[in-house]
Amino acid sequence: MEVQWIGVQPLRLGTPNVAFNLIFSLLFGVWSAQALEMSVGKIPFLEAVNGSTVVLPCTYASCIGIKNLYFNWQFNDNGTMIKVCESVIASEGVKPDVSIYRERVDFVGKNHENNISIMLWNITFEDGGQYTCFGRNPKEKDKNHSAIFHLIVVDELRVVDNTLTIMIASAVGGAIALLMGFMLLKNLTLFILAKLEEKNKECLVTSSGIDNTENGLSGSKADSKPTPKKK
Known part of the structure; x- marks a missing residue:
């Protein structure tokens, strides 16, 4: 006896290219989730008074960890990128030895917090502009990422x-x-x-009750007595 399956179709992935694209997309999604990410916070700008001290924030994150993570800060001077500082973090928990190339700059990041922030002392109007925090992680096949922070220097803060x-x-x-x-x-x-x-x-x-009583209707005091029968 031959059994026929009605309405049941085998699962097909289609052409080899379609299957390859599907697998590639899944692998790329997983890889993207593990990629290095640099962040300067939810508010990527700061307005500060001339002569004050400010901190330019930056942190890094990687799902698979780091190994010899290279990072630097750069300043955009009218289209020319000037290196502010740079260093290599060997592994998690190791404090980096940072090289600083600009005056009035200190490294204030703490590696155990994935923090590579810098501090600018006694800022001037020339310090205002765009700063880029860059990172590259060899553990992720030199995956790199950067984040931009804007510093605005003013005479006085606006009211x-x-x-x-x-x-x-x-x-x-x-x-x-x-x-x-x-x-x-x-x-x-x-x-x-x-x-x-x-x-x-x-x-x-x-x-309504009063009217019924005055009109001598049934159930009222004005009901007439029955007529006596004649003998």
């Missing part, structure tokens, strides 16, 4: 005018208070109307 914000907040608060007052008044009005309607119904029932 934020909150007048518009306060006006908007006051308008929104007043609108909410007005809406709440309207809802309370509406509920109170509906409550009073319900009570008046209930009272009117009681008055109608009472008035």
Whole structure:
């Protein structure tokens, strides 16, 4: 007896190219998740007063760890990249020996926190601009990544005018208070109307009973006595 399978189709990957592309995509996704990443934080800029001291933040991350991680900081001087500092981190937990090529710069990163931040002392207007934090990890076949941080140097920090914000907040608060007052008044009005309607119904029932009594209807005191029968 021959059994026929109806509506069941074998799973096919299609052409070899399709299968290869699928496998490549999976492997590339896993590799991308392990790639080196440099980060300067959620806010990649800083506005500081001339003559102050600032920290330019940068951290690195790698899912598979590091080995002889090379990093540097560079400053974009009107299109020319000038190296600020550089070093190699042999492995996790090893403090790097950092070479610094610019005045008023200190390395303040701590390797056990994956931190390679630098500090700029007594900044001037010439220090303002774009700084790039770069890293390359040989353990990931020299996978590299960079992050950009902007330093803005000003005479004095700007005072934020909150007048518009306060006006908007006051308008929104007043609108909410007005809406709440309207809802309370509406509920109170509906409550009073319900009570008046209930009272009117009681008055109608009472008035109906009085009318029946005055008209001598059945069940009232004005019911006439039955006529006596003649003998």
